[in-house]
Amino acid sequence: MTADTRDAPAERARPNRLRVPWVDDFSERLRGPELTSRVGLWLGITLSITFLTGLWSHFQQDTPGWLTIPTSPYWLYRVTQGLHVISGTAAVPLLLVKLWSVFPRLFRRPPWRPGRAQLLHLAERVSIALLVASVIFQLATGLSNAAQWYPWGFSFRSLHYAVAWVFIGSLLIHVAVKLPVIRQALAEPVDRDEPAPPPGALTRRGLLRVTWAAAGVAVLATAGSTVSWLRHVSIFGVRSGDGPQGIPINRSAAAAQVEPIDPATWRLEVVYRDRAREFSLDELRAMPQASHDLPIACVEGWSGSGTWTGVPVADLVAAVGAPDGSRVFAVSMQRRGGWRTSELPGQFVADRRTLLALDLAGEPLALDHGYPCRIIAPNRPGVLQTKWVRRLEVYA
Numbered sequence: 001m002t003a004d005t006r007d008a009p010a011e012r013a014r015p016n017r018l019r020v021p022w023v024d025d026f027s028e029r030l031r032g033p034e035l036t037s038r039v040g041l042w043l044g045i046t047l048s049i050t051f052l053t054g055l056w057s058h059f060q061q062d063t064p065g066w067l068t069i070p071t072s073p074y075w076l077y078r079v080t081q082g083l084h085v086i087s088g089t090a091a092v093p094l095l096l097v098k099l100w101s102v103f104p105r106l107f108r109r110p111p112w113r114p115g116r117a118q119l120l121h122l123a124e125r126v127s128i129a130l131l132v133a134s135v136i137f138q139l140a141t142g143l144s145n146a147a148q149w150y151p152w153g154f155s156f157r158s159l160h161y162a163v164a165w166v167f168i169g170s171l172l173i174h175v176a177v178k179l180p181v182i183r184q185a186l187a188e189p190v191d192r193d194e195p196a197p198p199p200g201a202l203t204r205r206g207l208l209r210v211t212w213a214a215a216g217v218a219v220l221a222t223a224g225s226t227v228s229w230l231r232h233v234s235i236f237g238v239r240s241g242d243g244p245q246g247i248p249i250n251r252s253a254a255a256a257q258v259e260p261i262d263p264a265t266w267r268l269e270v271v272y273r274d275r276a277r278e279f280s281l282d283e284l285r286a287m288p289q290a291s292h293d294l295p296i297a298c299v300e301g302w303s304g305s306g307t308w309t310g311v312p313v314a315d316l317v318a319a320v321g322a323p324d325g326s327r328v329f330a331v332s333m334q335r336r337g338g339w340r341t342s343e344l345p346g347q348f349v350a351d352r353r354t355l356l357a358l359d360l361a362g363e364p365l366a367l368d369h370g371y372p373c374r375i376i377a378p379n380r381p382g383v384l385q386t387k388w389v390r391r392l393e394v395y396a
Contacts, residue, residue: 026104029195035204036101037185039211043094044171046087046215047135050142051168053084057299058161060381063345071351074378078297081381082226085301088142089222089236093214095135097207127173134167146300148250225302237302244366247296247304250382253367256334258388266372268356272320272394279316281372284358287311292353298382308376310357313349313392322394324350330375331391342384344377353378356389 059067060077070076110125111117138160145156175182190204197203202210224234231237243249267278290312297303317326325346332340348354354377358365365371370387377385 033185046091049087131170257336308357309359310355329393330386333388
């Protein structure tokens with residue numbers, strides 16, 4: 001009898017220790033809609049910038065028929081892709097604080113009675129699940145891509161683009177549902193109804209300051225890939241600015257399996273319909289040359305500028321009798337890796353800054369930069385600035 005009485009309280013206490021938490025089990029001292037809405041507002045801004053600049057990058061590489069990519073300003077892609085990576089990195093600390101602030105809400109029980117309230121609760125949970133999952137996926141895979149680390153077997157670019165639309169759709173639904181709460185919370189001071197903190201403890205305002213500081217550090221630690229004077233402090237910058245002739249590279253000639261090139265026998269072939277011409281390296285250098293300061297800007301967010309010298313592509317197109325506005329497909333000698341060809345739309349071919357570059361910084365191209373010649377055009381992603389060009393196919 002005594003033993004039974006002694007064991008009973010322990011048996012009753014065990015379910016209490018193992019039960020699913022309730023919302024009220026979490027401290028609200030540093031949480032609240034006022035703090036969540038402020039962090040969420042800036043998170044929404046950074047992620048919206050990331051979405052729009054990512055959309056622009058995708059359209060640069062897979063241009064829909066209704067869109068004409070401009071050649072000016074020549075630095076536009078450099079800025080938009082730099083913003084894409086910087087804003088995505090800045091979103092990481094904001095997302096962590098936002099998830100921490102709303103974590104107790106995950107344990108809010110749905111209405112017990114079937115009906116409209118239960119359906120709305122379910123719809124809200126589904127939209128939040130899609131939003132959180134898509135944001136985490138986009139940031140994780142995007143940062144991995146910036147570091148050129150691909151521990152997966154799927155196509156990054158196509159899936160990243162598809163999930164971006166899942167993200168923006170679920171974000172719009174979430175904002176629409178929560179807009180009245182957001183507006184009211186932003187109108188209130190962040191410390192409204194905040195319990196008095198212990199001496200020296202962090203307050204809601206202090207947490208906000210730490211969050212802004214963390215986002216600022218993330219920007220400084222990343223922006224050097226695009227902003228050259230920040231490279232010494234950008235510890236997360238994927239490119240330091242070092243590389244052959246002062247410009248970084250993504251793929252070396254060895255990685256692309258480019259065969260040894262003999263400048264005496266190498267020829268560039270330019271083809272338009274039934275007309276074809278071959279140019280030796282000496283013949284290309286004998287043609288009128290042009291020099292332009294243009295950036296190489298890559299999807300990973302890094303960029304670097306250089307002075308490129310070569311033959312305007314428009315002159316090579318004219319040499320085979322092709323009309324103005326013709327498109328050009330550049331074919332590379334590389335045998336391994338993607339983007340062995342790229343298309344130059346008519347507006348890029350007509351722009352005199354679009355070069356078949358032979359020199360960089362006054363010297364012949366390094367092999368890793370595309371020797372003997374490569375495409376350089378204004379406002380183009382680096383993956384489309386084809387290296388080791390062997391053939392130009394012209395289409396009216």
